[in-house]
Amino acid sequence: NAGVTQTPKFRVLKTGQSMTLLCAQDMNHEYMYWYRQDPGMGLRLIHYSVGEGTTAKGEVPDGYNVSRLKKQNFLLGLESAAPSQTSVYFCASVTNREGADTEAFFGQGTRLTVV
Amino acid sequence: KNEVEQSPQNLTAQEGEFITINCSYSVGISALHWLQQHPGGGIVSLFMLSSGKKKHGRLIATINIQEKHSSLHITASHPRDSAVYICAVNREGQFYFGTGTSLTVIP
Numbered sequence: 089n090a091g092v093t094q095t096p097k098f099r100v101l102k103t104g105q106s107m108t109l110l111c112a113q114d115m116n117h118e119y120m121y122w123y124r125q126d127p128g129m130g131l132r133l134i135h136y137s138v139g140e141g142t143t144a145k146g147e148v149p150d151g152y153n154v155s156r157l158k159k160q161n162f163l164l165g166l167e168s169a170a171p172s173q174t175s176v177y178f179c180a181s182v183t184n185r186e187g188a189d190t191e192a193f194f195g196q197g198t199r200l201t202v203v
Numbered sequence: 204k205n206e207v208e209q210s211p212q213n214l215t216a217q218e219g220e221f222i223t224i225n226c227s228y229s230v231g232i233s234a235l236h237w238l239q240q241h242p243g244g245g246i247v248s249l250f251m252l253s254s255g256k257k258k259h260g261r262l263i264a265t266i267n268i269q270e271k272h273s274s275l276h277i278t279a280s281h282p283r284d285s286a287v288y289i290c291a292v293n294r295e296g297q298f299y300f301g302t303g304t305s306l307t308v309i310p
Contacts, residue, residue, distance in 0.1 A: 119296070121298070123300075128302060129302060130207065130289070130299070130301055130303070131289075131298075131300040133297065133298070136297075178245075178246060190233065190251065192236060192238075192248055192251075192291075193248065194238075194245055194246035194248070195245060196244070197244075
């Protein structure tokens, strides 16, 4: 997907370790989202941001923190990883909050395993 | 109850068949998106709809706002169409996702 880059693509953590996932977009979008994808479930919103310096909780925020210090970057942190956080994480960047011309761009995903 | 329901969950088709995937939602929305995800891969946006019908190549997406229903059609299906297709609705700045339809097209 042009314009949204997630790093890393894969990571294995031990329980209790911490890590940060980076989402970078070069489309000057205000709205950015972090989702997790688990088998048999739709993507679930962890946290989101409506602009530089702002963040808000989504559906499943516990165990995660985020920061949006620069407009182009949205960071997702795991302070103390747990096996329940084993998942595939996707970042999305959106043109508008809502409306007929809203377009969503997704990163390639980060496959995280916590052992 | 998920606000977005897709059917079927799994679909196997022979190459060349016409395929339909359905999406129903229960809330008012500003737009509906169809997304494609290949195994182990990222998510790509196929369509964004707020009314009517859109066509890209062999893919056609329709939406009926009054019935809260959308369909994704694939004509002359090909093995490279094998993927998970996800319906997502945009409501008040938030996205709500279906669980996806896993499509396998057999040569």
